[in-house]
Amino acid sequence: xxxxxxxxxxxxxxxxxxxxxxxxxxxxxxxxxxxxxxxxxxxxxxxxxxxxxxxxxxxxxxxxxxxxxxxxxxxxxxxxxxxxxxxxxxxxxxxxxxxxxxxxxxxxxxxxxxxxxxxxxxxxxxxxxxxxxxxxxxxxxxxxxxxxxxxxxxxxxxxxxxxxxxxxxxxxxxxxxxxxxxxxxxxxxxxxxxxxxxxxxxxxxxxxxxxxxxxxxxxxxxxxxxxxxxxxxxxxxxxxxxxxxxxxxxxxxxxxxxxxxxxxxxxxxxxxxxxxxxxxxxxxxxxxxxxxxx
Amino acid sequence: xxxxxxxxxxxxxxxxxxxxxxxxxxxxxxxxxxxxxxxxxxxxxxxxxxxxxxxxxxxxxxxxxxxxxxxxxxxxxxxxxxxxxxxxxxxxxxxxxxxxxxxxxxxxxxxxxxxxxxxxxxxxxxxxxxxxxxxxxxxxxxxxxxxxxxxxxxxxxxxxxxxxxxxxxxxxxxxxxxxxxxxxxxxxxxxxxxxxxxxxxxxxxxxxxxxxxxxxxxxxxxxxxxxxxxxxxxxxxxxxxxxxxxxxxxxxxxxxxxxxxxxxxxxxxxxxxxxxxxxxxxxxxxxxxxxxxx
Numbered sequence: 001x002x003x004x005x006x007x008x009x010x011x012x013x014x015x016x017x018x019x020x021x022x023x024x025x026x027x028x029x030x031x032x033x034x035x036x037x038x039x040x041x042x043x044x045x046x047x048x049x050x051x052x053x054x055x056x057x058x059x060x061x062x063x064x065x066x067x068x069x070x071x072x073x074x075x076x077x078x079x080x081x082x083x084x085x086x087x088x089x090x091x092x093x094x095x096x097x098x099x100x101x102x103x104x105x106x107x108x109x110x111x112x113x114x115x116x117x118x119x120x121x122x123x124x125x126x127x128x129x130x131x132x133x134x135x136x137x138x139x140x141x142x143x144x145x146x147x148x149x150x151x152x153x154x155x156x157x158x159x160x161x162x163x164x165x166x167x168x169x170x171x172x173x174x175x176x177x178x179x180x181x182x183x184x185x186x187x188x189x190x191x192x193x194x195x196x197x198x199x200x201x202x203x204x205x206x207x208x209x210x211x212x213x214x215x216x217x218x219x220x221x222x223x224x225x226x227x228x229x230x231x232x233x234x235x236x237x238x239x240x241x242x243x244x245x246x247x248x249x250x251x252x253x254x255x256x257x258x259x260x261x262x263x264x265x266x267x268x269x270x271x272x273x274x275x276x277x278x279x280x281x282x283x284x285x286x287x288x289x290x291x292x293x294x
Numbered sequence: 295x296x297x298x299x300x301x302x303x304x305x306x307x308x309x310x311x312x313x314x315x316x317x318x319x320x321x322x323x324x325x326x327x328x329x330x331x332x333x334x335x336x337x338x339x340x341x342x343x344x345x346x347x348x349x350x351x352x353x354x355x356x357x358x359x360x361x362x363x364x365x366x367x368x369x370x371x372x373x374x375x376x377x378x379x380x381x382x383x384x385x386x387x388x389x390x391x392x393x394x395x396x397x398x399x400x401x402x403x404x405x406x407x408x409x410x411x412x413x414x415x416x417x418x419x420x421x422x423x424x425x426x427x428x429x430x431x432x433x434x435x436x437x438x439x440x441x442x443x444x445x446x447x448x449x450x451x452x453x454x455x456x457x458x459x460x461x462x463x464x465x466x467x468x469x470x471x472x473x474x475x476x477x478x479x480x481x482x483x484x485x486x487x488x489x490x491x492x493x494x495x496x497x498x499x500x501x502x503x504x505x506x507x508x509x510x511x512x513x514x515x516x517x518x519x520x521x522x523x524x525x526x527x528x529x530x531x532x533x534x535x536x537x538x539x540x541x542x543x544x545x546x547x548x549x550x551x552x553x554x555x556x557x558x559x560x561x562x563x564x565x566x567x568x569x570x571x572x573x574x575x576x577x578x579x580x581x582x583x584x585x586x587x588x
Binding site: 011026027028030032033034035037039040041042043044045046047048049079080082083084086095109110111112113114115116117118119120122124126128130186 | 305320321322324326327328329331333334335336337338339340341342343373374376377378379380389403404405406407408409410411412413414416418420422453
């Protein structure tokens with residue numbers, strides 16, 4: 001989607017504020033009275049980011065979780081959310097899921113806007129958080145010699161979506177990872193003082209790893225067999241490219257005493273010919289590394 | 295739109311945070327490190343909040359101005375914005391208008407999200423501001439004996455929209471008030487220490503005055519002839535009910551030395567049978583006071 005990328009690039013050039021990291025980063029960080037306020041905004045569109053026939057309570061959950069996951073990657077604690085809600089579906093079910101998710105994450109609803117729809121439903125959520133550690137972790141900071149870690153398996157959301165699409169898992173465990181992803185807020189706060197770079201894996205491990213590599217000016221060498229997956233072994237390659245799992249991907253010095261269970265999945269190298277090596281080989285990025293969000 | 299109102303009422307019940315004022319208030323106010331951070335989020339949908347054929351640069355301007363106006367009513371200075379942008383129209387024109395508006399208001403782009411569309415374009419903007427005066431003005435605070443003021447005329451956006459719809463004013467002065475509304479940030483900051491209640495007139499003078507009355511637990515008595523209008527005299531009644539002018543409506547003690555030009559348009563009375571009197575008579579709210587945002 002060249003036009004989208006060009007648009008984002010133009011927006012990024014506009015974003016001259018020191019806290020601004022452009023629209024393809026997850027969060028902005030702004031200083032207020034000696035505190036670092038972390039801000040993120042995600043939009044989900046029916047038919048693009050969720051199935052139009054999905055339970056609106058699950059959609060609300062995912063909208064909250066995806067924003068909370070952005071806060072988690074900054075080691076931030078939630079302060080609240082603003083909702084941009086387009087009326088149109090089963091609004092009561094949406095509200096039930098929203099209330100459940102906000103209670104789960106301790107993020108009160110602070111305000112927002114409701115509008116009449118005029119087509120596919122679009123939902124926006126702004127999350128506001130308070131950084132618990134300075135400097136606030138970013139994508140830029142991975143140092144050659146660091147290890148690359150992930151907090152847990154990828155591929156679970158992929159399997160969940162497939163269960164849902166097959167009609168088996170609308171309410172069941174099979175689709176839970178897709179329907180009700182968990183944002184790792186506590187883990188992010190524990191990791192923030194230890195990491196050199198961190199982000200959440202929302203668009204696929206390889207794509208998001210390439211983003212860390214580019215932002216940090218390094219090469220990341222990933223050992224594919226070391227990546228924990230929540231999918232059959234035959235689907236390993238897909239699991240590395242699928243999004244929506246919201247694990248934390250981070251780099252830390254080799255001697256860091258991690259306070260959170262995490263899996264070493266690769267090494268940080270001096271920048272080579274490619275930002276990303278998979279099992280020692282540069283991978284063809286033109287084929288796509290993951291889910292380029294539409 | 296009962297379902298919308300019921301939905302908002304349910305959201306407001308959820309909003310238990312002290313800074314939360316529900317989704318039909320304009321802003322949330324959150325404390326960070328001794329500073330009051332003001333947050334607002336507005337959504338605009340093609341065909342609902344703007345004409346699908348409008349210049350996207352004007353749409354971007356209005357999206358920014360309507361959020362800046364919410365900050366103005368809190369006496370806040372802009373810190374930045376997050377954009378939720380649905381690709382689909384003339385994205386380059388949108389970008390040009392966005393850049394112009396953000397430069398005009400000194401509000402840098404901090405981040406956001408871009409998504410593929412799937413129907414009518416929906417645009418969301420979150421604005422972040424810093425309160426310049428404590429307590430931060432709200433709708434609740436008008437006291438019997440205060441005067442009601444407005445900073446300037448209403449009805450200009452109505453006339454501008456009609457010019458645009460008639461095909462006369464796509465680029466001209468005639469439609470300027472509708473296409474490029476001005477948020478009164480400097481005025482809001484000067485007024486914040488003086489007012490007892492304040493909001494911006496986005497949905498119509500009468501509707502927004504009724505909101506101040508209800509939030510403050512008073513009756514507002516408006517003298518319709520005293521309201522400045524930017525429309526023919528024959529359209530006075532319409533001008534009082536039309537939105538999008540973004541004037542500031544506020545109450546202040548009779549002896550307040552206002553530092554901003556403003557027109558006295560009414561009085562604050564003890565709560566009577568109706569929250570709003572127009573020329574001494576209670577008005578029939580069931581007929582609609584203004585623009586209930588869809």
